[in-house]
Amino acid sequence: MATIKQFQVTFDCAEPERVARFWCEVLGYVAPPPEGFATWDAFHGSLPSEEQGSWSACVDPSGAGPRLYFQRVPEGKTVKNRVHLDVRAGIGLVGEERLATLEAECARLVALGATRVRLLPADEDNESCIVMQDVEGNEFCLD
Structure with a gap:
């Protein structure tokens, strides 16, 4: 059986x-x-008009993180x-130091177009995190 070594x-x-530009800035x-x-413009120019801008992708320059792929779909x-x-x-x-770090990063991401949804405060099992949305409303956690 093959072992999967990469995923996107x-x-x-x-x-x-x-959306790709947003995630490039975040990560x-x-x-x-x-x-x-x-260039991307040269690539898009090679496609039929209905396919132009239909997808984009970004990668971790270090090669450590997964590739992110963004595809246009008709439904919201x-x-x-x-x-x-x-x-x-x-x-x-932990504690106040963690919260201050998360709040500072949240402010940076909001300036990029993200939306803050809510703070999930620390409890007996988990540290604080902030639930957010990207520029198209996809949820993510600032952890």
Whole structure:
């Protein structure tokens, strides 16, 4: 049996390039154009008009994180995500120090177009995290 060594996370969205740019800024990823093209514009220009802008992708420049793929779909988001990303900004931090770090990162992400949904305060089992939405309303946790 083969062992899976890589995976990508796929987002259904209305504006793939816009959502990809957002996640590049959040995670420090890059969005190189598809192989054989110097720019995304050159790639899109090679496609029929109905396919232009239909997808985008970004990658971790270190190669450690998964590829993110964004595909245009006709329907909008209607319910809560069944899968979401946890953006790990507060690893190893607890209490007020963790909360201050999460709040600072939340402010940065809101400036990029994210929406703060709610703070989930620490309890006996978990540290605090902030539930957020990206530029198209996909939920993620600032953890």
